[in-house]
Amino acid sequence: MKLDKIKDAILIWGIVSDDGLSILKNEKIVIVPETRPYLLGLLYNAPLLKKQKINFVYCTDNMLGFLFYKDKIKKTIIFYKKLTKKGIICISGSLYVALLSKLHNVAIKIMPQKNLKNIKFLDNSATTLAGKKFILKEDTKFFKSPKDELISYFLL
Amino acid sequence: MNNHSLLYPVKLKGNSIFVLDETKLPFKEYHIKVNKISQALRVLSSMKTRAFGQVLLFLYSAILFEKEISPKELAKRFKKIRPTFDFESLSYILENQTKAGLSLKEVVKNFIESFDRKRRERTKKLAEVLPFNSKILTICNVSGELIYLYEELKKLKKRAIFYVSETRPYLQGTRLTFWELRRNNIKAYLLCDNQVAYLMQKKEINCVVVGSDRSNLKNDIINKIGTYAIARLAKYFKIPFYVLTQYPKDIDLDLVKIEERNKNEVFMFLENIKTSGYDAIYPSFDITKSEFIEKTYEIR
Numbered sequence: 070m071k072l073d074k075i076k077d078a079i080l081i082w083g084i085v086s087d088d089g090l091s092i093l094k095n096e097k098i099v100i101v102p103e104t105r106p107y108l109l110g111l112l113y114n115a116p117l118l119k120k121q122k123i124n125f126v127y128c129t130d131n132m133l134g135f136l137f138y139k140d141k142i143k144k145t146i147i148f149y150k151k152l153t154k155k156g157i158i159c160i161s162g163s164l165y166v167a168l169l170s171k172l173h174n175v176a177i178k179i180m181p182q183k184n185l186k187n188i189k190f191l192d193n194s195a196t197t198l199a200g201k202k203f204i205l206k207e208d209t210k211f212f213k214s215p216k217d218e219l220i221s222y223f224l225l
Numbered sequence: 226m227n228n229h230s231l232l233y234p235v236k237l238k239g240n241s242i243f244v245l246d247e248t249k250l251p252f253k254e255y256h257i258k259v260n261k262i263s264q265a266l267r268v269l270s271s272m273k274t275r276a277f278g279q280v281l282l283f284l285y286s287a288i289l290f291e292k293e294i295s296p297k298e299l300a301k302r303f304k305k306i307r308p309t310f311d312f313e314s315l316s317y318i319l320e321n322q323t324k325a326g327l328s329l330k331e332v333v334k335n336f337i338e339s340f341d342r343k344r345r346e347r348t349k350k351l352a353e354v355l356p357f358n359s360k361i362l363t364i365c366n367v368s369g370e371l372i373y374l375y376e377e378l379k380k381l382k383k384r385a386i387f388y389v390s391e392t393r394p395y396l397q398g399t400r401l402t403f404w405e406l407r408r409n410n411i412k413a414y415l416l417c418d419n420q421v422a423y424l425m426q427k428k429e430i431n432c433v434v435v436g437s438d439r440s441n442l443k444n445d446i447i448n449k450i451g452t453y454a455i456a457r458l459a460k461y462f463k464i465p466f467y468v469l470t471q472y473p474k475d476i477d478l479d480l481v482k483i484e485e486r487n488k489n490e491v492f493m494f495l496e497n498i499k500t501s502g503y504d505a506i507y508p509s510f511d512i513t514k515s516e517f518i519e520k521t522y523e524i525r
Contacts, residue, residue: 072508104419105417128506129491130417131392131393131418134511135454135512165454194417199496201494203251204415208407211413
């Protein structure tokens with residue numbers, strides 16, 4: 070798909086819930102980011118949306134900034150793991166998405182994520198992609214571990 | 226420190242151009258032999274080389290195929306494949322200086338030597354402003370120049386750790402930048418592109434250094450996709466964002482065509498996962514306005 074075909078898109082981040090799906094069904098187009106390192110977008114969200122016949126387009130996480138720059142996103146939905154007094158706890162990368170949304174005046178909706186039991190990911194860091202290593206053996210300890218991130222209510 | 230393959234990833238030897246195939250890094254240093262224009266264009270379109278590599282490919286192609294095609298016509302053909310990069314400016318340099326009496330070979334030799342001298346000069350200037358304990362975030366690959374930067378920082382007795390954003394889908398951060406830093410024994414950490422905000426918030430990063438493919442006189446830039454997001458986030462966290470750029474022009478970058486590559490490339494390296502039937506977008510560059518840039522270090 071070319072960028073000029075995208076308008077009024079809904080950006081999703083995290084594990085889409087059943088309630089989330091009901092909202093997405095009514096939308097023109099959904100942006101499904103890759104969601105590294107876990108590839109949640111590819112392994113879970115994309116097949117789910119395809120099964121539900123929801124119109125979506127896939128992208129890598131680093132393309133989101135440009136989508137905001139080009140005014141392609143009308144709303145962001147972040148699916149969180151946990152609510153706390155200070156904010157929501159979400160998977161790695163959520164602060165990136167929340168801040169970019171806020172900085173571009175795009176409204177953020179928060180919803181609890183689907184609770185997937187025994188979910189196993191192919192990747193747990195940037196050292197691998199789809200289970201394959203792209204760095205030399207001697208360098209495998211030099212990475213930053215992805216951590217759950219707190220998004221404060223002030224940002225939402 | 227002499228493991229600098231990415232500083233000169235393309236070489237001219239005799240009647241052939243040898244291109245370091247970046248898609249095979251870090252596991253193999255393989256050079257593609259180019260003897261025809263069509264081969265050069267194929268190497269360019271399949272991303273075997275980019276950044277300074279594509280500059281060298283253009284310059285050496287201008288020499289090798291001088292009897293077949295003018296630099297101006299060559300630039301048109303290169304631009305068709307890589308519309309975002311300014312090959313025309315390179316062709317003007319070649320044509321103007323050959324008109325002044327120099328051979329194409331001499332012009333190219335002078336250009337490359339001068340360019341490298343200027344690369345060292347700008348990394349020296351940048352090193353002077355970076356903190357004493359620099360925690361530098363970077364994206365994509367700046368053709369070996371981070372090694373120069375590290376050397377300059379060391380001369381000033383400044384410490385540096387690099388945080389390399391993997392740069393999907395081609396993973397230039399992982400396969401090129403992280404690799405070249407590590408083989409030169411420079412401390413570096415690899416991260417997913419979306420981790421940058423968290424690391425900035427935790428103050429693990431205190432400056433950002435990136436290259437750029439194009440820039441204008443207002444100091445706006447075009448660079449690898451993902452750069453703009455980092456610049457916006459850096460501004461939010463009050464982290465200085467520095468750019469290494471060259472030949473700024475008096476143009477509006479919003480009018481430059483941003484190359485959108487084949488959607489199948491987004492699924493690069495994901496062959497073992499079902500992706501058929503999924504649509505994707507792939508703008509390969511983005512635009513960062515000067516308001517988010519602390520300073521640009523230019524080669525003119």
